Amino acid sequence: MSKKRNLLLLTLLRCFFAFTLLVVVSSCSSDDNPIDVPEEGQPEPPETGTENGLTLISVNTNGVTIPDEPKIDAKLTITTDGQVVHTGDIGVEIRGSSSQFFPKKSYGVETWDSDGMDINVSLLGMPEEEDWILHGPYSDKSLIRNMLIYDLSRDMNRYASRTQFVELDVNSGKKGVYVFMEKLKRNDQRININKLKPDENSGEDLTGGYIIKIDKNDKGGYTPQNSFNSVYPPSNSTMGQEIRFLYEYPDEDDITVQQRDYISTYVANFEAALASDDFADPTIGYANYIDVDSFIDFFILNEISNNVDGYRISTYMHKDKNGKLNMGPIWDFNLAFGNADYCGGGETNVWAYKFNERCPDDFWAIPFWWDRLLEDPAFVAKLKSRWNELRGSTLADAAIFGKVDSYVTTLTDSKAVATNFGLWPILGSYVWPNNFIGNNYGEEITYLKQWVSARTLWLDDSIAAL
Known part of the structure; x- marks a missing residue:
């Protein structure tokens, strides 16, 4: 058998193994997964989009299942501090590669006008554009890894997608914590390069x-x-x-x-x-x-x-x-x-x-x-x-941990962590490809911080030795 056929076979086996693990994990019941949720008799978490809660993004497809592609018509409503701050037409589809195996999906969104044409809109204070992403962290049980690295990149004066934590509702069904973010594309507020026209060929x-x-x-x-x-x-x-x-x-x-x-x-x-x-x-x-x-x-x-x-x-x-x-x-x-x-x-x-x-x-x-x-x-x-x-600045441990603590405060004070893991009871269980399995959200954050501390220490020595 040729090397390329061997390579294809190995790749298919690896994908099958990952899929099998995801199926097993997604079938786990909440009884087997200890999570941080309100105890019996304690107040219920506030409704999302209300004061002290995360911004709520609601997507209404009139009951139509959102496909991988193409994008389908839907209505978008954004609620912050109990006030509706945006309503409009969108196209929406499932996005991602291996992440599509997870039950918590991520979505690609285009802002449309009433005729279904792309239209630039400013959402959540971000510069006007038409292409957006709702990233649903699932195997990342800290919920913050993408947010952290993108913020660090921008602090280094390297553009990365702007982000904001939100909670998502699709057809009146809660979906948990999401990261609303910019899609990477050419734009003077995103990847700021010249617009290359079809007739520019010499x-x-x-x-x-x-x-x-x-x-x-x-x-x-x-x-x-x-x-x-x-x-x-x-x-x-x-x-x-x-x-x-x-x-x-x-x-x-x-x-x-x-x-x-x-x-x-x-x-x-x-x-x-x-x-x-x-x-x-x-x-x-x-x-x-x-x-x-x-x-x-x-x-x-x-x-x-x-x-x-x-x-x-x-x-x-x-x-x-x-x-x-x-x-x-x-x-x-x-x-x-x-x-x-x-x-x-x-x-x-x-x-x-x-x-x-x-x-x-x-x-x-x-x-x-x-x-x-x-x-x-x-x-x-x-x-x-x-x-x-x-x-000595952006990547000092204290600076990184300050960001982590800020994210965690936002997510826990809003009760969004409890809501998310009530919907997706995966704490304490393996989700491909976790290297660490915390029994609760606090352990996931502690692991992340300890990992970063060990990593930066090793890099200090290893970069110096190059």
Whole structure:
């Protein structure tokens, strides 16, 4: 049997195993799962959207089941402090990849006008746009991992999706705690790059802006129309894996042949320079093609959280007109911060970028870039300087824990934690791919804090030793 057929078989078996675990967990009853809920005789939690409660987002589809795709018509109502602050038409669909196996779904939302056309709207104080996400944390029982890393990124002056905790109601049925957030897309308030038009196919016009990503493509696979391949195999891979870059903006329906050729050639030239003997030359080496500072910050955010998906899934890059290739924005860290029990994802003392060494047969591997960049003394010196700067401010343990405590106060004072785990009684049970199983919400938060403390201590020593 060929390597590629072996690889496909292993991937299918892994997905089947994950699905089986999810089915088992979702069938657990509340009697087997101790949670923090009001005891008998104590006051009931306040209605969501009322004073001291989280903002309530209500979605009404008139009883129609929300599909994976396409988006269906619905009505959106947002209630804050007991007052309706927004009503309007939307399109809504289920979103996500492996997270779709969870009973608590995440949703993609578009704000529409009465004719079903996209319309830009400001929601929850965020800049006007039409595309939004309702992320439903499930295997992340802290409920806060994505919120935490996105806030840290913005504090480092790297754009990440703006977020807010809410409670969700779909067709009058409570769904628990959600994170309302911006979808990543080109916009002067999101990924701020030039709007590339279909007729911009030569000269300076052709140089930007582009968004590409390394990611799964569950809908239709990889084709020359939606992606291009690296000619360099990932380090330490053993199953003939390839690195594939998906066209995100312009997407496969809008990107022209000239634009596909330009961005794929640009990335190929960057990789060739990085692989060359002169890779560290500041003029003809890799630094001629990339924004080095963005690569360093991306590295730090993935390493401080030991993101098991880091560098290989949900990995975005962008390039503006006449600009260099930038890493980011970051995306999807619900399995980070010690929340994965495979490939070292739960450990505090391993490099996330060395994932391929621990799991050389995984279908989605990490490009050779990071091993090579760390061979350049200039890159390492900038990394050390940036790490030390951030550890004295944004990434100090006290600063991180202050954010965690603030989130927990918001969620517990509003009784949203009790509501969420009353609806989804999973505390004390394994949900794929938990590395730790707390008996109550407090234990989940304590684990997260202790994990971060051990991780930053290890990184202090390990970055200094590079």
